[in-house]
Amino acid sequence: MGSKLEGDVYYPSEEVINQANVKNYDDLYKRSIEDREGFWAEQAEELDWYKKWDKVLDDSNKPFYKWYTGGKTNIIQNAIDRHLRTWRRNKLALIWEGEPGDVATYSYHALNREVSKFSNVLKSMGVQKGDIVTIYMPQIPELVIAMLACAKIGAAHSVVYGGFSVEALAERIEDAKSRVLVTADGGYRRGKPTQLKSIANDAMKRSPNIEVCICVKRTGEECYMENDRDFWYHDLMGLPIASANCETEQTDAEDMLFILYTSGTTGRPKGQVHTHGGYSVYTSTTHRMVFDIKDEDRWWCAADPGWITGHSYIVYAPLINGSTVMMYEGAPNHPYPSRWWQMVEKYGITILYTSPTAIRGLMRFGDAWPKRHDISSLRLLGSVGEPINPEAWKWYHKIIGNEKCPIMDTWWQTETGGFMITPLPVTPLKPGSATKPFFGNEVGVVNDEGKEAKAGEEGKLVIKNPWPGMARTILNDEERYVNTYWKNYEKQGWYEAGDSARIDKDGYIWVIGRIDDVIKVSGYRLGTAEIESALVSHASVSEAAAIALPHELKGNAIHTFVILKAGETESKELAEDLRNHVASEMGPIAKPETVKFVDGLPKTRSGKIMRRVLKARALGQDEGDLSTLEE
Ligand code: WT7
Numbered sequence: 001m002g003s004k005l006e007g008d009v010y011y012p013s014e015e016v017i018n019q020a021n022v023k024n025y026d027d028l029y030k031r032s033i034e035d036r037e038g039f040w041a042e043q044a045e046e047l048d049w050y051k052k053w054d055k056v057l058d059d060s061n062k063p064f065y066k067w068y069t070g071g072k073t074n075i076i077q078n079a080i081d082r083h084l085r086t087w088r089r090n091k092l093a094l095i096w097e098g099e100p101g102d103v104a105t106y107s108y109h110a111l112n113r114e115v116s117k118f119s120n121v122l123k124s125m126g127v128q129k130g131d132i133v134t135i136y137m138p139q140i141p142e143l144v145i146a147m148l149a150c151a152k153i154g155a156a157h158s159v160v161y162g163g164f165s166v167e168a169l170a171e172r173i174e175d176a177k178s179r180v181l182v183t184a185d186g187g188y189r190r191g192k193p194t195q196l197k198s199i200a201n202d203a204m205k206r207s208p209n210i211e212v213c214i215c216v217k218r219t220g221e222e223c224y225m226e227n228d229r230d231f232w233y234h235d236l237m238g239l240p241i242a243s244a245n246c247e248t249e250q251t252d253a254e255d256m257l258f259i260l261y262t263s264g265t266t267g268r269p270k271g272q273v274h275t276h277g278g279y280s281v282y283t284s285t286t287h288r289m290v291f292d293i294k295d296e297d298r299w300w301c302a303a304d305p306g307w308i309t310g311h312s313y314i315v316y317a318p319l320i321n322g323s324t325v326m327m328y329e330g331a332p333n334h335p336y337p338s339r340w341w342q343m344v345e346k347y348g349i350t351i352l353y354t355s356p357t358a359i360r361g362l363m364r365f366g367d368a369w370p371k372r373h374d375i376s377s378l379r380l381l382g383s384v385g386e387p388i389n390p391e392a393w394k395w396y397h398k399i400i401g402n403e404k405c406p407i408m409d410t411w412w413q414t415e416t417g418g419f420m421i422t423p424l425p426v427t428p429l430k431p432g433s434a435t436k437p438f439f440g441n442e443v444g445v446v447n448d449e450g451k452e453a454k455a456g457e458e459g460k461l462v463i464k465n466p467w468p469g470m471a472r473t474i475l476n477d478e479e480r481y482v483n484t485y486w487k488n489y490e491k492q493g494w495y496e497a498g499d500s501a502r503i504d505k506d507g508y509i510w511v512i513g514r515i516d517d518v519i520k521v522s523g524y525r526l527g528t529a530e531i532e533s534a535l536v537s538h539a540s541v542s543e544a545a546a547i548a549l550p551h552e553l554k555g556n557a558i559h560t561f562v563i564l565k566a567g568e569t570e571s572k573e574l575a576e577d578l579r580n581h582v583a584s585e586m587g588p589i590a591k592p593e594t595v596k597f598v599d600g601l602p603k604t605r606s607g608k609i610m611r612r613v614l615k616a617r618a619l620g621q622d623e624g625d626l627s628t629l630e631e
Contacts, residue, residue, distance in 0.1 A: 012406055033440070044071075047320070054071070062493060068278060072250050073251070074152065075276050075316060076115070076152045076248045078320045091322065094106040094144065094327060097326075099189065100188055111148075116149075126212075127153065132158050133156070135160070137184050140187060142184070142233060143305050144327070157259075160173075165199055168585070171207075174207040179209060181213045183214070184216035185221055186219040187219065187329060188329060198224065211229065212231070214231050214233050214236065252277075253278065254275050257274050258274055259475050260272050270475075270480065272415055274417055274472070282469025287318060293321050298323075299351050301318070302358065307525075328340075349378060354382070356387070356392055357385065357386070360552070360553050363392060381406070382408040388431070388432060393409075397431075407429060416470060421437055422434060434511055453502065455503060455505045458500055461496075517611060519548040531544075541563070549618055560592040560595050575597070604628045604629065610628075613626070
């Protein structure tokens with residue numbers, strides 16, 4: 001491993017090294033940088049193609065890079081179809097446990113039947129290649145089936161996280177111009193049924209372009225179904241049109257697979273566009289190499305499929321790699337804080353991938369809960385979503401991993417499709433650092449002019465090259481794609497991530513956090529703009545600002561500042577009412593911790609709210625450069 005590394009370092013054991021799919025990071029990294037296209041061609045060879053590509057990377061129209069042009073593949077060809085011709089046909093693809101304790105399992109064969117049937121249902125509803133179907137569901141198998149069915153027929157899906165609410169859903173339906181919505185009556189969370197269909201009903205009132213709404217019956221709670229618009233999933237799946245035979249559409253490598261919205265600095269959420277070919281290659285390669293995937297593994301990514309983590313690492317990458325995927329519907333501590341450990345034991349989970357927030361939340365309940373279960377099947381652990389504090393890392397390593405499971409702290413984004421900075425199992429680890437770039441990637445920490453920061457110095461995180469999993473554009477808004485990610489380092493051709501970071505003497509990357517107006521609450525990404533517009537949509541509010549302040553469990557919490565309309569009076573009740581209003585418009589995760597009534601907000605002369613100043617004041621820190629502050 002060469003010279004000694006600085007700081008708190010955890011070296012991999014012999015056992016981990018011996019079984020690792022990739023044993024030498026440095027050599028392969030060097031090769032992947034010297035011949036990036038060669039590396040990515042080799043990885044693409046691992047997959048099936050209807051027709052091989054003509055060109056690995058087409059960079060003739062920067063920054064609109066294209067990968068595997070001329071190639072034909074549908075992600076389903078690799079995630080399902082190819083397994084049906086091997087022994088994996090009868091391997092479990094999905095093990096699902098509902099919060100109440102109900103269980104469902106699907107072999108690859110069974111999954112294929114359900115996906116084919118639903119593909120035919122969608123076709124019978126007029127869904128065609130290129131259409132965007134919005135999916136708003138709890139964590140149930142039908143969510144995965146609906147996503148895969150869209151992909152199979154060449155339609156794109158737009159999954160809206162089931163924890164979002166009316167306005168967030170309506171806005172996303174409208175932006176995608178979806179005609180078809182797939183939803184459910186509800187799901188279970190902390191022992192209670194949620195009311196998804198009634199939120200969907202309100203959203204459909206606000207964005208009337210939905211012509212067909214397909215609803216899964218999960219909880220059996222009563223809900224309003226509109227004649228000729230709303231249909232029960234199980235009714236349609238019982239009809240003769242829902243045949244279990246369906247040809248997979250032979251899509252082009254660059255055809256749209258899905259869009260997924262991210263919250264941005266201003267205005268509407270951005271629909272990140274991902275495509276069949278590059279995304280298939282990138283997600284499956286990162287999953288196979290970083291999590292050292294073997295056929296015997298039972299893989300559990302405890303995220304929600306409604307976010308990119310779930311798209312890439314619950315659904316697509318593990319299925320392409322022929323893994324058995326675990327999925328759980330509900331809260332980690334329901335009915336007891338041992339729920340997860342009980343499932344690890346019951347299903348023999350070998351790899352667990354989750355977020356620092358979940359780890360901190362479970363750590364709070366103490367060591368006795370995990371110790372009550374035999375979780376020795378675990379051989380690798382993962383973390384994603386925000387920086388992991390060393391204390392939580394060490395607890396995870398010692399108590400969950402029994403000091404034998406390396407922790408893969410993976411840095412990436414909705415925009416990147418898959419892991420960008422990450423260790424491999426053989427990488428010496430430093431708690432809190434995502435360590436090194438994945439193969440093919442060159443990462444920099446730079447100042448505004450693009451000059452590299454010195455070792456240990458903070459700067460802006462950039463990626464210096466294209467990669468196959470990158471988002472191709474923002475739906476209907478190419479200009480915004482260029483301005484958000486590529487404008488500041490146009491000369492260099494670098495991708496700007498929106499995070500700050502530092503790189504230490506050993507070349508280890510330490511991500512610090514967002515530097516734009518994105519707030520990470522419990523690892524979930526929210527835009528200040530969306531929270532502020534939810535506040536302003538309340539009858540009493542004239543202006544609002546939202547900022548993030550550190551929070552022990554959630555990483556960050558939302559704090560808001562509100563200017564009331566003339567004639568309105570401040571009160572505790574109104575503050576409470578405003579918090580609830582944000583929760584019902586956006587979703588419970590967006591509920592502000594505090595609402596503070598103010599007479600004015602710090603603004604630049606051009607009228608932009610200076611959230612940085614609000615934050616510094618709240619933390620009692622130096623307010624920094626105030627030269628642009630309005631009088
Ligand atoms: C932002 C992207 C990628 C899947 C989930 C989040 C933060 C993500 C890490 C990590 C430090 C991290 C960054 C990034 N982030 N992973 N391992 N260490 N920060 O996707 O919702 O698009 O959010 O999450 O700030 O920019 P996302």
